[in-house]
Amino acid sequence: MISGIKPVMSDMASKTSNRCPVKSEVAKVMLDYPDKQISRFDIGGVMLLIKNGRVMDPKSQLDQVADVLIDNGRILRIAPDIEHDEAEQIDASGLVVAPGLVDIHVHFREPGQTHKEDIHTGALAAAAGGVTTVVMMANTNPVISDTETLQAVLASAAKEKINIYTxxxxxxxxxxxxxxDFKALLAAGAVSFSDDGIPLESSKVLKEALDLAKANKTFIALHEEDPQLNGVLGFNEHIAKDHFHFCGATGVAEYSMIARDVMIAYDRQAHVHIQHLSKAESVKVVAFAQQLGAKVTAEATPQHFSKTEDLLRLAGANAKMNPPLRTEQDRLAVIEGLKSGVIAIIATDHAPHHSDEKAVADLTKAPSGMTGLETSLSLGLTNLVEPGYLSLMALLEKMTINPASLYNFDAGYLAESGPADLVIFADKEKRLVTEAFASKASNSPFIGETLKGVVKYTIAKGQIVYQADN
Structure with missing residues (x-):
């Protein structure tokens, strides 16, 4: 259960200020992509029987070796020793069978920036990462501000085989x-509201937006970086000053804006979701607001619990993001927030960019963000489970049922009669991260690293949409 809120649960390019404060061959991805091999499973209508996997369901806390029988997009049965002559079998011996991951913070760049990514290649990347449900952000061109743009985006999303919301x-x-127009946009299919990439600077506008969200039984997700307190975005203030010799993105720009916004949400008794926490003080502010009774939820990204600002010196522009990677103290505080439940959700902030854009000579001119869907599970296994910060079940909870519950999606769990959205992965097997991403982009600072966790199969709506080459 997500800490700090009851309602919907089932049981940036940010502005800057001048003021400085005191692909090789990819594994088979089966989503009808012209350059990828298509499996006969993709045709639909095939009954699947997953045999002898370690079935883990964070919602029910089920953790046992069992079989899973799937037909017509639903789970028919979970039990040991299921036999069915007509079903295609997947041998999951030694593998984990879990709900398909749910990522509530992705940028698929359609419309307007499809040289970086589009909805189809974003779906490919999701499937390759074991993700079966995503929520896209609205910072497209044009922005998803009206029902016409929204409907066009949703029509494109409906062609894909994973679950795509926006x-x-x-x-x-x-x-x-x-x-x-919140009411009209919700009726047309929007699932919530965010100006992600750009903070809401006006307290008055935020108050009015929260009132409107509450009246429409929805919530607002916020990117928290006050441009009046920031220098150059994408560079934490310490490394910016000591290594690059300019004013960077300050911590106070993040946690002061969070403090303002959670208190306005508390006053209005409206739900606010804080995106990609990166500072130790931010975790404390969110915890305080939750203890006070504010309807506040929060997310953290794999990059912020995995790495620090020092990565900028090694990976360059691929390690530039908003908010920036911070200090080791901040990284550990984010992990502590995940452990305590203050931060209930892990989301990638998948932000693909073209390689030419990241390769500019002036690092300050490179766009912020990294491709994240295809490394998120491995980073969680490597940097949270392996060191003992979280159990595997707790990690899955923050990547499945918790984000699904935030939106009241029918996703993120395994149960008979439930949706047949699953990921099958080897939690102990190691992988070398290469540029062979299913995404159009390869702007990852983790290229060259060896991580734990290999996705073997992704199943969405009862169909195999990804199968690793073995």
């Missing part, structure tokens, strides 16, 4: 002043 923007065209 936010709409809080303000029109991200102008920070004029609220969008």
């Amino acid at each position: 936010n709409a923007s809080v303000t029109k065209r991200f102008n920070g002043q004029e609220l969008t």
Whole structure:
């Protein structure tokens, strides 16, 4: 259960300020992509029987070796020693069988920036990472601020075999002043609202947006970096000053804005979701608000619990992101927030960029963000489970049922009659991260690292949408 809120559960390019404060061959991805091999499983209508896997369901806490029988997009049965002559079998011996991952923070760049990614290649990347449900952000071109743009995006998403939802923007065209038509956008299919990439600077606008969200039984997700307190984005203030010799992104720009926003949410008794926490003080502020009774939820990214600002010196622009990678103290505080439940959700902030954009000579001009869908599970296994910070069940909880519950999605769990969205993975097997991503982009600072965890199969709506080459 997500800490700090009851309602919907089932049981950036940020502005900057001048003010400085005191692919090789990819494994088989089977989503009808022209350059990828198609499996006969992709045709649909095939009954699947997963045999002898370690079945783990964070919702029920089920953890046992069992079989899973799937037909017509649903799970028919979970039990040992199931036999069915007509089912295609998958041998999951020694593998974990878990709910398909749910990532509530991705950028698929469609419309307007499809040289970076599009909805189809984003779906490929999700499937390759074991993700079967995603929520896209609205910072496209045009911004998803109106029902016409929203409907076009959802029509494109409906062609894919994973579950794809989208936010709409809080303000029109991200102008920070004029609220969008929440009621109309929800009716047209938006699942929540965010100006992710750009903070809401006006307290008055935020208050009005929260009132509107509450009236429409939804919530707002916030990117928290006050441009009035920041220098160059994407560089933590310490490494910016000591190594690059300019003013960077400050911690106070993040946690002061979070403090303002959670208290406004508390006053309005509206739900606010804080995106990608990166500072130790931010975790403390969110914890305080939750203890006070505010309806506040929060997420952390794999990159912020895995690495520090020092990665910028090794990986360059691929390690530049908003908010930036911080200090070791901050990294450990984010992990502690995940352990305590203050941070209930792990989300990638999958932000693909073209290699030419990341390769500019001036690092400050490179766009912020990294491709993240295909490394998120491995980073959780390597940097949370392996060191003993989280159990495997707790990791899966933060990547499946918790994010699904935030949106009341029918996802993130394994149960008879439940959705047949699953990931099958080897939790102990090691992998070398290469540029062979299913995404259009390869802007990952983890290329060259050896991580634990290999996705073997991803099943969405009862169909195999990804199968690793063996």
